Amino acid sequence: MKSRWMIAVVGAAMMVASVSASPRAGAQSPAAGTSAETKAKIVIDGSTTVGPLAKAFAEYYMSNNPGVNITVSESGSGNGAKSLVNGVCDVATLSRFMKPEEFKAAADKGLLPVAHVIAFDGIAIVVHPANPLSGLTLEQVRDIYLGKITNWKQLGGPDQDIIAISRDSNSGTYETFEQMVMDKQKIAPRIEYVGSNGAIRQRVQSTPAAIGYVGFGFLDRTVKALPVNDVHPDQQSVLSGRYPIARPLFMFTNGYPALGSHVQQFVTLYLSPKGQEIVESIGFVPLTKY
């Protein structure tokens, strides 16, 4: 008898859980009970740099197209490319261009990735605001990450060891940095690696002797972005090409999406005035000028 009573209790608990869960689901997804057409979904995976942008686009798109469920995950550009090649996402966000081997893997599976440049971005060299430095040259940044410069004193700062932070090798930001700053030379082994832009910023904002690099979307009052080669990192200097560490941000789709489809409308959102405003409010550099 007792055990039967217990089954009833656990069963009831599960029922409560599922019942309290289901009306929520019903209320929030207008797709419930409507035609299959409105049950559309877009799965986005990839760069943590493009993440804020993808999330803001998704929010905007969903608010105008209720019934479309857009999910965004931020696992790094490399994973985004892999997901697209494996056919498990609709849109891959990359903060670098696809690599030849990724294209080859895609082609072997009969997929043809198409690139959509959605915004420009600079990679800002950030330090703690307490750091007295007012700028670095590209060579100095490289030397820091090569381990040739290890103390802020060598750069005219206080006598403290430099704690250099880098992104992991799955990151598009890392690859851009490696290409544009490191000149294909190996980053020193003592450099600290972290998994996302946000993590770099957190490490830098809490460590006075740290230096790191993040996409423009992650700049805020808690870190100081240093001018590189005397060029201040901002919209104008990225657009004009004067800022030395700038790059386009991409969304990749498998082939050009069917015209009028949700995916196609989504990846062309950046062309609209609202899309441009989103790009700008997040902190990136829009391609369009209205």
Added chain:
Amino acid sequence: MNLASRKLINRVFTSVGVLSILLMAATLVVIMGPIVERGLGAFIFRGTVEHRRVLLQQFGRGDREALEAESREVAAARRPVYDLLEAFEAQLTQGPAELRRQYRQPLNELKQHLQGLLGPFPGKPEPVLLRDRYGETRWDQARARCDHIVYAEHYDYSDPSRMGLLVRTPRAEQFAGTVLEPLFTYVPAHLEEMLRPRWTCYARFLTDVSYDSHFFGGIGPELLGTFYLTIGAILFAVPLGVVSAIYLTEYARPGSRVVALLRTCISTLAGVPSIVFGLFGLAFFINTLRVSPSKSVLAGSLTLGLLILPLVIRAAEEAIRSVPETYKLAALSLGATRWRTMVTVLLPAALPGILTGIVISMGRAAGETAPIIFTAAVSVGQPLALWQTFTEPTPALPWNIFNLCSEHQAVDEIRHVQYGMVFTLVLLVLLLNSTAIFLRARISRKLRG
């Protein structure tokens, strides 16, 4: 050994035991205290008029007329701020270019903070991002923002031998002698009238969707996703686990090599790091079996199910084994088949023990992050209806806690959401585990007769 030294040893042992228990309790308080305190802050806080505006405009909840009346009063209280700004800008445009250049940067900074505090300036076009459409929704954040308005922060680099020192100067000094000066006494003095803080119990935090990547709203999709994943994992692991346990205890030849090997495998499986399960889930369920077109609740549940399978097998085996042998013999002697004995005698008697194991593994499944990173979890998404769980990924509490703190671009502004998630998840696991303790207490009472 004489009596005195034996007593001494005994006393030392007792005190070490007491000490370690006290230490454990202290650790628990140190860990749980902030979780509870800050986590509750997501539910109970002083909400400003902006919070009520979000609720009304985004969720359609609240008293429209009362809010409109309140908005009028609030707007009246804010009027002087905007008037002062306007007057100052007029002064700038009429004044020399030198003046404009001097104040351009400080004014921009001030305006940004004012926008953050009160929302967009009246008459300006509505910003496209939701986060820019409202001022501070929480009184604690509003006061911090007010502090930034009154004091400007900068670093003093005058001593080259050390890092700069943070200096706070009153902004009133920056703008001394201009028409803007009274603003810096007006804002802190009239902050309450401008924002109307009121104690708010935001219980719907648990069920609301989030807007603009967690800036507003609650954690509904995450909580629902966690429920789906946990229940899915149980649905997958329990039948498999219980059947395996029955086989291992009742049908397998005792002492056989194969069974010993199986047991070793199960123990090993229980010790495999969860990230390995995550990668396996991605490679096997998604890339090879293609159970779903993308990451999905289904793939995540299967992976989590695999993770807790050894736990369930162990618990069920233990429970079946602890049923007195006499029960089985009595049933068999009455002529019941092995199958009937199993279903009508052994399983019912073992059920409480099996249930305990299930509930504990539910707690484990709910809290695991690594297995769902690659198989089910996303950082933003809508709450799913039941049929969507087969094809679509979902946000889930453990992953989103990690995601918020490590990847969100404005995490410092939404810490309360993160704490709220942590609190909810801890509470959920605590609830499941206490259910298990309750069940276990009942069993022991039953066994005592």
